[in-house]
Amino acid sequence: MQKIRNIAVIAHVDHGKTTLVDGLLEQSGTFGDHEQHDERAMDSNDIEKERGITILSKNTSIRYNGYKINIIDTPGHADFGGEVERVLKMVDGVLVLVDAYEGVMPQTKFVVKKMLALGIKPIVVINKIDKPSAEPDRVVDEMFDLFDHMGATDDQQDFPVIYAAARDGIAKMDMSDPDGDFTCIFNAIINDVPEPKGDAANPLQAQVFTLDYDNYVGKIGISRIFNGTVNKGDNIMLAKANGEMVKGKISKLIGFHGLNRLEIDQAEAGDIVAFAGMETVNVGDTVADINNPVALDPMHVEEPTLTVVFAVNDSPLAGQEGKHVTSNKLRERLEFEMNTNVAMKLEVVGEGKFKVSGRGELQITVLAENMRREDFEFSISRPEVIVKEIEGVKCEPFEHLVIDVPEDLSGGVIERLGKRKAEMKSMLPMGQGFQRIEFEIPARALIGFRGQFLTDTKGEGVMNHSFIEFRPYSGGVESRSYGALVSMTAGSTLAFSLFGIQNRGTLYIGVQTEVYEGMIVGEHSRDNDLVVNPIKGKAQSNVRSSGADEAIKLIPPRDMSLERALEWIEDDEILEITPKSIRIRKKFLTEAERKRHSRKQPK
Numbered sequence: 001m002q003k004i005r006n007i008a009v010i011a012h013v014d015h016g017k018t019t020l021v022d023g024l025l026e027q028s029g030t031f032g033d034h035e036q037h038d039e040r041a042m043d044s045n046d047i048e049k050e051r052g053i054t055i056l057s058k059n060t061s062i063r064y065n066g067y068k069i070n071i072i073d074t075p076g077h078a079d080f081g082g083e084v085e086r087v088l089k090m091v092d093g094v095l096v097l098v099d100a101y102e103g104v105m106p107q108t109k110f111v112v113k114k115m116l117a118l119g120i121k122p123i124v125v126i127n128k129i130d131k132p133s134a135e136p137d138r139v140v141d142e143m144f145d146l147f148d149h150m151g152a153t154d155d156q157q158d159f160p161v162i163y164a165a166a167r168d169g170i171a172k173m174d175m176s177d178p179d180g181d182f183t184c185i186f187n188a189i190i191n192d193v194p195e196p197k198g199d200a201a202n203p204l205q206a207q208v209f210t211l212d213y214d215n216y217v218g219k220i221g222i223s224r225i226f227n228g229t230v231n232k233g234d235n236i237m238l239a240k241a242n243g244e245m246v247k248g249k250i251s252k253l254i255g256f257h258g259l260n261r262l263e264i265d266q267a268e269a270g271d272i273v274a275f276a277g278m279e280t281v282n283v284g285d286t287v288a289d290i291n292n293p294v295a296l297d298p299m300h301v302e303e304p305t306l307t308v309v310f311a312v313n314d315s316p317l318a319g320q321e322g323k324h325v326t327s328n329k330l331r332e333r334l335e336f337e338m339n340t341n342v343a344m345k346l347e348v349v350g351e352g353k354f355k356v357s358g359r360g361e362l363q364i365t366v367l368a369e370n371m372r373r374e375d376f377e378f379s380i381s382r383p384e385v386i387v388k389e390i391e392g393v394k395c396e397p398f399e400h401l402v403i404d405v406p407e408d409l410s411g412g413v414i415e416r417l418g419k420r421k422a423e424m425k426s427m428l429p430m431g432q433g434f435q436r437i438e439f440e441i442p443a444r445a446l447i448g449f450r451g452q453f454l455t456d457t458k459g460e461g462v463m464n465h466s467f468i469e470f471r472p473y474s475g476g477v478e479s480r481s482y483g484a485l486v487s488m489t490a491g492s493t494l495a496f497s498l499f500g501i502q503n504r505g506t507l508y509i510g511v512q513t514e515v516y517e518g519m520i521v522g523e524h525s526r527d528n529d530l531v532v533n534p535i536k537g538k539a540q541s542n543v544r545s546s547g548a549d550e551a552i553k554l555i556p557p558r559d560m561s562l563e564r565a566l567e568w569i570e571d572d573e574i575l576e577i578t579p580k581s582i583r584i585r586k587k588f589l590t591e592a593e594r595k596r597h598s599r600k601q602p603k
């Protein structure tokens with residue numbers, strides 16, 4: 001049997017996981033001498049590159065001193081916590097990174113809790129020790145406290161610690177040691193991560209944890225082999241998560257090496273490989289022996305906390321910019337997403353209406369952003385938290401919120417959070433005039449908070465949050481304090497009219513933008529909605545009006561990104577999303593309809 005180690009790299013967002021994997025690829029000699037690769041090579045999809053974050057967990061494999069080390073890089077953002085949960089079952093050890101200044105953050109807690117529950121003993125890497133503000137000793141203490149607090153066993157508590165500057169390829173076992181390379185990390189992986197259990201002679205059992213697609217071979221299931229041996233061309237039984245058994249054949253067997261995939265003929269228990277040829281494969285399925293199929297435990301991932309309704313775009317501008325606009329297309333695409341993403345759920349709630357549940361706004365935004373790029377057109381509603389009954393009590397998700405704010409601004413932020421039902425748990429000075437304040441807060445109260453927080457802290461505040469658990473419902477929370485500026489008519493916006501409107505609030509659109517009745521063109525400076533006419537030119541008699549129009553000075557409109565817009569909208573508003581535009585609109589387009597509806601359903 002091959003000498004194999006399977007590890008995942010886990011941490012809070014931005015603590016340097018993908019950068020560390022770059023170093024492991026490089027220093028193991030896995031990148032060929034002339035192989036070109038980008039920084040953070042594992043962040044391979046477009047949105048990951050643009051945002052500089054990992055969204056999907058991805059695996060790679062390196063060779064070191066006769067060992068094959070399979071590495072799964074995971075996302076650190078709380079919304080993608082489901083990715084981490086399912087990956088942890090596929091590995092025998094983890095590198096848990098923690099920033100030498102930031103220390104234990106909400107998602108550090110989340111991933112450590114999941115890891116401890118699975119009985120994994122980690123290697124702790126204190127990363128970014130090069131930062132001038134780094135306090136590695138404090139951070140090690142924080143990790144010991146966290147493990148203790150979360151009920152780690154004595155063995156788990158006895159974790160090895162490595163100090164690193166992953167970006168510079170530096171690591172050492174003790175802060176007083178001279179800087180070394182990653183040798184100590186490789187050695188820790190080989191010596192401290194248990195070798196995979198399972199037997200190559202047993203009947204085949206492999207669990208699919210990620211799906212991929214290839215234009216030539218179709219659906220690909222990336223899997224950990226827990227038992228048995230598999231050969232290219234083997235007939236197998238696919239034990240589906242719902243109990244169904246489907247016969248299949250491994251048309252291709254694919255191994256990993258660095259950023260490359262290679263066709264292989266055979267793989268054994270302990271390894272991570274990919275199978276092609278099974279068109280019905282989904283995440284969580286077991287690829288099993290055809291004569292003796294035994295399914296592995298299904299994958300349990302914590303339930304979603306947030307829902308958004310995706311619907312067919314029915315705006316007056318529908319169908320002009322996107323290619324896929326029908327209910328069927330929308331449904332197909334969303335179902336496809338659910339097969340690959342166990343942390344999301346889908347429910348049909350009406351004609352052309354689909355309730356998508358996930359972990360947070362970023363997860364939903366990324367799905368919507370991917371769909372735009374695939375030429376879809378649709379609308380999405382305001383995110384709502386999932387409320388459920390637990391032992392007869394109405395409960396809602398709560399989050400652990402950590403904010404770093406300049407000291408002189410902390411009072412205002414605390415007050416605002418108080419109105420949102422946040423309970424302060426601790427407050428610590430962080431140096432450089434910053435304070436770290438921790439809260440527990442209903443997830444509901446965080447919707448729309450980020451924009452406000454950035455304004456309140458003049459863009460200097462940093463906030464992070466992660467799901468704790470469902471707790472009893474906490475009653476009403478403060479929401480958006482301003483109304484919308486709503487267009488009363490359809491046409492192309494003119495500077496003359498926008499100039500008049502901009503005194504009433506903040507514009508979200510500029511000149512020569514197509515609008516329609518009921519479309520939102522900005523935020524009102526008061527708490528009620530205001531109906532405006534953004535297409536009115538100067539008096540008709542003035543023949544030179546268009547020339548004069550250009551001379552008008554307009555404040556540049558506020559750029560509403562998908563996230564910002566999603567956070568901003570209220571219950572009676574939706575986002576219209578097309579490959580080219582993101583428009584904010586009222587659900588009911590005419591004022592008469594809105595009035596009629598608000599009488600029926602007082603807010």
Ligand SMILES: Nc1nc2c(ncn2[C@@H]2O[C@H](COP(=O)(O)OP(=O)(O)OP(=O)(O)O)[C@@H](O)[C@H]2O)c(=O)[nH]1
Pocket residue numbers: 011012013014015016017018019020040052053054055074075076077127128129130131164165166167168
């Ligand atoms: N100063 C310093 N910066 C580092 C170090 N390692 C990584 N970084 C930087 O930290 C940022 C985040 O690095 P990533 O590797 O993307 O972090 P990540 O943990 O993979 O982030 P997510 O996958 O989004 O959770 C990048 O700008 C890196 O260049 C380090 O050792 N020192």
Ligand SMILES: [Mg+2]
Pocket residue numbers: 017018019043053054073074075076
């Ligand atoms: Mg990453």
